[in-house]
Amino acid sequence: xxxxxxxxxxxxxxxxxxxxxxxxxxxxxxxxxxxxxxxxxxxxxxxxxxxxxxxxxxxxxxxxxxxxxxxxxxxxxxxxxxxxxxxxxxxxxxxxxxxxxxxxxxxxxxxxxxxxxxxxxxxxxxxxxxxxxxxxxxxxxxxxxxxxxxxxxxxxxxxxxxxxxxxxxxxxxxxxxxxxxxxxxxxxxxxxxxxxxxxxxxxxxxxxxxxxxxxxxxxxxxxxxxxxxxxxxxxxxxxxxxxxxxxxxxxxxxxxxxxxxxxxxxxxx
Numbered sequence: 001x002x003x004x005x006x007x008x009x010x011x012x013x014x015x016x017x018x019x020x021x022x023x024x025x026x027x028x029x030x031x032x033x034x035x036x037x038x039x040x041x042x043x044x045x046x047x048x049x050x051x052x053x054x055x056x057x058x059x060x061x062x063x064x065x066x067x068x069x070x071x072x073x074x075x076x077x078x079x080x081x082x083x084x085x086x087x088x089x090x091x092x093x094x095x096x097x098x099x100x101x102x103x104x105x106x107x108x109x110x111x112x113x114x115x116x117x118x119x120x121x122x123x124x125x126x127x128x129x130x131x132x133x134x135x136x137x138x139x140x141x142x143x144x145x146x147x148x149x150x151x152x153x154x155x156x157x158x159x160x161x162x163x164x165x166x167x168x169x170x171x172x173x174x175x176x177x178x179x180x181x182x183x184x185x186x187x188x189x190x191x192x193x194x195x196x197x198x199x200x201x202x203x204x205x206x207x208x209x210x211x212x213x214x215x216x217x218x219x220x221x222x223x224x225x226x227x228x229x230x231x232x233x234x235x236x237x238x239x240x241x242x243x244x245x246x247x248x249x250x251x252x253x254x255x256x257x258x259x260x261x262x263x264x265x266x267x268x269x
Contacts, residue, residue, distance in 0.1 A: 011116075014109035018117025019124075026087065026125040035083050035126075039133040042070045046140040053144055063141040064153070068221030070137060071160050075130070076167055076215050081197070083126050084171035085189040089179035091118040092260065111261040119176055119253065126168050131161050156220055163218045170211050170245050173252035180256045180263070201233060211248065214241040 009017070026032060049066060092115070095101035104114050138157045142150045174192075178185040200212035207213035217236040 009109045009113070011110050011113045014113035015117035015120065017109070018104075018114050019120045022091075022118045022121035023124055026121055027128075031086050031090075032125060032129065035079075035086075035129050038079055038082075039129055042074060042137045043133060043140065046070075046137045050140060050144050063144040067138060067141045071134065071164075072216065072219055072221040075134065075164060076219065077212060080126075080130060080164060080167045081171045081193050083130065084168055085175050085186065085193065087122045087126060088119070088172045088175035089185040089189055091115065091122060091176055092179050093185065112257045115176070115180075115257055115260045119172065122172055122176075123168060126172070127165060130164055130168065134160060134164060160219060160221075163215055166218070166242075166245050167211075167215050170215070170249045170252075173249045173256070174211070177252045177256040177259075180259045203233075207234065208236070211245070214244050217241050 046066070049063070053063075092101070095104060105111065135157070138153075138160075139150070142153055175185070175189055178189050178192075182188060197210050197212045200207040200210040200216065213234070214236060216233070218238060218241050
């Protein structure tokens with residue numbers, strides 16, 4: 001018995017179909033190639049570090065410190081938010097630019113399932129790029145002085161992978177909202193990352209209004225520039241960080257789903 005094509009697909013089934021369609025396009029895209037290059041830089045630098053240490057026998061920076069800077073400064077503060085910005089803002093914008101949004105909106109599927117499926121594809125793509133690169137970097141650096149001490153740091157690695165996933169979720173949710181609300185969301189997104197989020201380094205209560213402050217507090221690594229004029233930054237309690245990041249992700253994503261479901265899109269000819 002054939003399915004009635006005039007009836008909308010269930011939410012989960014429709015989201016899965018959109019996910020399958022969107023995932024292939026995201027993985028084989030110029031964005032993914034660029035992110036693979038940017039995420040490959042720490043691995044290449046870690047290998048170079050190993051070569052320098054092996055040839056000279058000493059280095060001014062320990063492998064643990066170098067790995068901590070890569071995770072806390074390069075990944076969580078810069079590359080992961082940028083990945084979220086360039087992928088998540090494009091979830092709707094790419095369809096509008098390619099004039100394919102009408103095709104999706106006229107199909108018998110719930111509107112919210114379109115955005116949910118594309119957001120899931122964004123998560124799958126970015127997680128498959130970010131986490132393996134972090135694992136490789138960790139093992140390259142952790143085994144520099146020998147393999148004996150690797151087990152002692154595996155817990156930190158697992159914690160870092162969890163924080164990176166949280167960063168992709170939270171930044172992805174807010175930039176998905178940017179992409180639904182704004183016609184050209186990339187510039188406002190860059191201003192958010194490199195102006196507003198920098199207030200996380202200020203003293204006082206302002207850092208609590210940034211995602212950076214909560215993500216930074218969840219990792220054990222501390223970098224030298226996590227301060228303003230030499231003043232130490234506040235390390236927030238882990239339960240509070242998890243609560244705020246979770247509520248922020250749900251709130252931003254729910255708002256994006258609701259707006260996308262109710263908004264009328266008029267495509268330029």
